[in-house]
Amino acid sequence: MEPTPAAWSAADEFLAATLVGSDPALEAALSAQRKADLPEIEVAPVGGKFLHLLARISGARRVLEIGTLGGYSTIWLARAIGDGGIVTTIEAEPDIAAIARASIDASGVGGRVDIRVGRGADVLPTLEGSEPYDLVFIDADKESNTIYLDWAARLGRPGTVVVLDNIGRDGEIVNEATTDSKVIGTREGLRMLGHDPRFDATALQTVGVKGWDGIALAVVV
Ligand code: DHB
């Protein structure tokens, strides 16, 4: 096969059909998101299940998500933490948070999800003083990635799992001349993960239904 975006998508769809399967609650969350004309930038099905499995493997009970959007990844994470677990998820736009709230409640895990409405940089300081988070998923405005990583370290503990979405960006991360603030923010986040002694990190590029992108995975040291 030629490695074209169409071929990546077809292979990704096969993986999702084979390993994830149909899931009415998640599909309903996506239709609600599409109906509201929200951008189709939620994680891919295989990516959502990857987050879910990471949360299960790490035994996470307290999850922090920065960037709720329609609640698709939120539902995947909330399903992983068991009764008594909590996903605190931050969404900047009240109208979007309302759509997520409805989808999350309809999926049956509403009791495990606390949506905080506001900009991450404003909401994160209000979470200080709570028990540490076991897993942090950062998937919001890329310009603020270093701020979010700093808070992930501060609100975590040694062993906290940190996942940073969208580190590939069509390979633009190596374009030093870019003026795209999202690419610059992504690269700054990656450099922080490489240099900041609070993290030990790696990253994986992905291709699939979301194009050429990837995630960084880190542990708080
Ligand atoms: C964008 C943001 C995302 O979180 C994503 O998964 C894909 C794209 C964006 O802002 O371009």
Ligand code: MG
């Ligand atoms: Mg993303």
